[in-house]
Amino acid sequence: MQALRSLPSPVTAERLADETDVSVRTLYRDIDSLRGLGAVIDGEAGFGYTLIEDATLPPLGFEDEELEALVLGLREVMAVGDPSLAKGAESALAKLGARLPEGQSRRLKHAVLSATSFFPPPPPTVDAEVLRQAAWDERRIRFNYSDAKGAKTRREVYPLSIVFMQSSHCLVGWCHLRNDYRAFRLDRMLDLEVMDESFRPRRVSMLRDYWQKMRAEALEHGY
Template identity: 35%
Template sequence: MRKASRLFEIVQILRLASQPVTAAQIADTLNVTSRSIYRDIAALQAMGVPIQGGRGIGYRLKPGFDMPPLMFSIDETEAIVLALALLERTGDVGLRASAKSVGQKIASAMPPPLRQILARSALHAWGTIAPSPPGIDLAMVRAAIREERKIEIAYRDVQDRLTRRTICPIALIYYSEAANIIAWCELRQDLRQFRAERVEQSMVTDVFFKGEGDALRRQWVAGWELNRMAPSVADT
């Protein structure tokens, strides 16, 4: 997580907390060290964010401090509710957790009439919930796409052949029953789709493909209509 995003998340955690939150608790939530949180809180205080407390007793926001409100129409609010419900059906555990967090943040920033829409539970996304793929973490894939970092995978194709690949992930497609990873495959020297549940092992590497992601995505989109695969079709 980049520092700017982390600073925002710390403020959100403190806004939603009903009692002081320790640096260790914040660090555990954001998957960083307590030392990083101490530095971040000092940086926020230097920016004028009224954070009270200290080591050993926890931190809280001074009463009355708030972020600028989010203003949504009723239709926009219902669109958000349904979108978050749809995320609950994916096999991406990280996105499901983030959907709940987004709902809490939006609800806390809304005036009571719109907040009631979120609490009413009148809109639902029904259907099968996709299982989480056992051999790969989709949150790791999303991070690798953002960072343009290569992933090594052991992949079993539709013919039940196991191969080891190094891929440059550029996109994720979420179907109702599965997720497909779009990537440049170094073994095939071409763009391929990999069904996430057919990945048996995976490891993000320290090798990057910086600056190549956008060009690969344009190539993928340009050939989408010609080479589009059905969800049940896997790489060979």
């Protein structure tokens, strides 16, 4: 179903079989099974398939401005997010289109607002998905870091959040080496290690303290 939602239609049986890692014969049986479950799939062998109505997902309704906001946000993630996050945004956009009534689905596909980046941020040199999970699990991490001048240090950090700042993705966290909050560019981090130590349940309150500190510094300097 996800392949039918996301791939350009009509999708050939061969393409669907490759995407789902099954034989073409199995794919034909799967299409029949999905139709039996209520999915409205147009097409047949030799012509390709188009998902007309997704019975597994209830219809949604959005105001026009809400749709534009959703498209803008997801396309911005597709433009500047790390690879796994960009793929997730693309998948979410496809799922959203499959759940909308026909008129709104068309508006979603041809939204006025969009986002692009001619200068994409530098790719992370650590696994951003592992880093996000460590922050969610509130686990202490260790990594090597090179600053803007090339000086290298070994850091141990409580990861709090990943933020897109100006032109790069940065990890915001509590640095045990500096005994203070710090931001680390993901493209300057190496050898990420997730440690056993947990700092749960402090992440939310620590992140709130960090942003309060940033606001106070901004007001102090007149930003």
